[in-house]
Amino acid sequence: MESAATPHKSDLRKTPLNALHRRLGAKMVNFDGWDMPVEYPSSGGLIAEHKAVRSSVGVFDVSHMGDIRVRSGLQLDGALAAVQYISMNDASKLAIGQAHYSAMLYPEGTFVDDVIVHRLGEDDFLLVINAGTREKDIKWVRENARNFDCVVDELSDAYTQLAIQGPRAVDVLQKLTPTGLSEIKNYWFTYGAVCGLRNTLIARTGYTGEDGFEIYVPSDVETSEKVWNHVMEAGREFNIVPCGLGSRNTLRLESKMALYGHEISDKINVWEAGLDRYCKMDKGDFVGRAALEQAKAAGLQRILVGIEMIDRGIARDKYCCCNEAGEAIGVVTSGSPSPTLGKNIALAYVPPACSAVGTVLYVEIRGQKCKAQVAATPFYKRAKKTAAQQVS
Amino acid sequence: MAYPKNYRYTKEHEWVNVEGGVATIGITDYAQHELGDVVFVELPKLGSKIETGKSFGTVESVKAVSEIYAPVAGEVIESNGELQNTPETINTDPHGAAWLIKVRLTNAAELSGLMDAAAYEAYIAAKGKEASA
Numbered sequence: 001m002e003s004a005a006t007p008h009k010s011d012l013r014k015t016p017l018n019a020l021h022r023r024l025g026a027k028m029v030n031f032d033g034w035d036m037p038v039e040y041p042s043s044g045g046l047i048a049e050h051k052a053v054r055s056s057v058g059v060f061d062v063s064h065m066g067d068i069r070v071r072s073g074l075q076l077d078g079a080l081a082a083v084q085y086i087s088m089n090d091a092s093k094l095a096i097g098q099a100h101y102s103a104m105l106y107p108e109g110t111f112v113d114d115v116i117v118h119r120l121g122e123d124d125f126l127l128v129i130n131a132g133t134r135e136k137d138i139k140w141v142r143e144n145a146r147n148f149d150c151v152v153d154e155l156s157d158a159y160t161q162l163a164i165q166g167p168r169a170v171d172v173l174q175k176l177t178p179t180g181l182s183e184i185k186n187y188w189f190t191y192g193a194v195c196g197l198r199n200t201l202i203a204r205t206g207y208t209g210e211d212g213f214e215i216y217v218p219s220d221v222e223t224s225e226k227v228w229n230h231v232m233e234a235g236r237e238f239n240i241v242p243c244g245l246g247s248r249n250t251l252r253l254e255s256k257m258a259l260y261g262h263e264i265s266d267k268i269n270v271w272e273a274g275l276d277r278y279c280k281m282d283k284g285d286f287v288g289r290a291a292l293e294q295a296k297a298a299g300l301q302r303i304l305v306g307i308e309m310i311d312r313g314i315a316r317d318k319y320c321c322c323n324e325a326g327e328a329i330g331v332v333t334s335g336s337p338s339p340t341l342g343k344n345i346a347l348a349y350v351p352p353a354c355s356a357v358g359t360v361l362y363v364e365i366r367g368q369k370c371k372a373q374v375a376a377t378p379f380y381k382r383a384k385k386t387a388a389q390q391v392s
Numbered sequence: 393m394a395y396p397k398n399y400r401y402t403k404e405h406e407w408v409n410v411e412g413g414v415a416t417i418g419i420t421d422y423a424q425h426e427l428g429d430v431v432f433v434e435l436p437k438l439g440s441k442i443e444t445g446k447s448f449g450t451v452e453s454v455k456a457v458s459e460i461y462a463p464v465a466g467e468v469i470e471s472n473g474e475l476q477n478t479p480e481t482i483n484t485d486p487h488g489a490a491w492l493i494k495v496r497l498t499n500a501a502e503l504s505g506l507m508d509a510a511a512y513e514a515y516i517a518a519k520g521k522e523a524s525a
Contacts, residue, residue, distance in 0.1 A: 027426075038428075038455065039428055045428050045429050046428050046429055046453075046454050047429045047454060246428070246454060249455075250454060312432070312476075313432070314431070314432055314452055314457075316457065336454055336455075337431045337432070337454055366434075366450065
């Protein structure tokens with residue numbers, strides 16, 4: 001089951017909660033060089049974890065994510081100018097305490113990484129990046145920010161990051177903080193005491209398509225385990241479960257959130273990935289902008305679509321998409337059974353001519369042509385809150 | 393979960409139970425545990441031949457596809473159709489209700505090359521130690 005390319009176990013990086021995951025009996029896997037829990041049999045496994053997040057609440061250790069802080073130097077607007085140049089969304093629109101989805105691009109208009117940009121202060125930004133791209137990202141940020149008057153710090157190892165996700169996440173976390181969480185809007189954040197830890201960053205963000213929070217606490221083992229245990233204790237009445245990377249993947253896939261190395265990469269540009277609404281071409285120059293302008297004029301060769309299987313079979317990463325005649329037309333980037341929908345779903349790059357919802361195509365699964373169709377995305381969208389829930 | 397004493401086992405975590413020249417084949421409890429929630433099973437057609445050590449089908453969990461390797465050679469005389477609708481039986485009863493196929497054995501002598509329950513249990517115990525090292 002292990003590939004020859006797997007680094008030796010001792011080379012794998014560990015989060016401060018690694019020992020705790022092992023004590024819980026989690027199944028551990030090598031994820032981009034990190035020894036991470038993929039699922040917890042004690043939670044009932046991947047599908048049970050997925051359903052817990054959709055229906056109630058689950059907690060994820062996402063401390064492998066990286067954190068880059070960009071602050072102004074002597075010139076007050078140095079940080080903003082740098083962030084504007086290295087990311088595609090318009091950070092000038094962010095209020096202090098607000099975050100948004102963005103991406104860092106190569107000059108070709110393809111992805112260095114996607115990123116959540118938090119505006120900590122007028123001249124102070126926190127970029128949360130992927131685990132597998134940490135070194136590459138920090139190097140790239142330093143290189144591309146060097147002409148701006150700013151200070152770039154990597155804080156990745158300073159934080160244990162917990163994602164508390166699901167419709168009851170707010171109820172769980174509220175028990176651990178005096179900060180009024182209902183005041184924090186989606187993709188906003190604040191600082192407050194959590195489990196008595198003052199000035200904890202509390203962000204209403206996540207990667208599950210559900211309401212939820214991500215908190216950033218000091219990364220020593222004792223504090224990390226203490227906070228995890230408090231979250232579990234506070235969540236007991238809501239049947240909270242620890243969740244691994246397996247359910248994190250199925251949850252984000254149902255919500256059509258991109259995963260680096262799959263839907264986005266150094267070979268795929270912003271238009272192809274369908275991330276237009278996070279790319280602000282009129283905000284001024286940024287790395288990748290010129291290439292994107294050309295790419296737009298040239299027209300798209302492929303575009304990311306959702307597909308659902310009609311025939312039996314599960315489309316998976318790298319499987320070939322073909323037409324009725326069996327000619328290759330595209331490739332699957334992520335695929336899985338959807339625990340929420342009870343269908344087999346996938347994301348794939350196909351030619352624009354084949355991208356309309358309802359278009360029939362085929363996925364080659366172990367030599368068999370299996371029928372599928374282009375589906376509306378996101379596959380899953382959480383229900384809008386009712387007025388009664390909003391009050392609570 | 394106990395490993396039946398009358399079964400034989402492979403290093404790839406299949407089991408085989410031979411009664412009257414017919415071999416029933418499945419995957420072990422260890423294998424289902426490693427896979428996680430099983431959501432899909434693909435089995436060979438009746439009448440097809442399976443060859444020792446070669447893949448004869450697949451079991452898929454949410455996360456991954458796993459090949460199933462034939463512990464012995466033979467002709468498929470039955471496959472467990474129930475698993476199409478309830479693949480999760482592989483997680484709950486891997487050594488019983490979730491048998492995969494029955495084959496008419498080509499060469500009964502092949503069984504002597506497989507592990508008995510005690511040897512298989514020692515084999516997976518050693519794997520467990522490796523994993524936690």
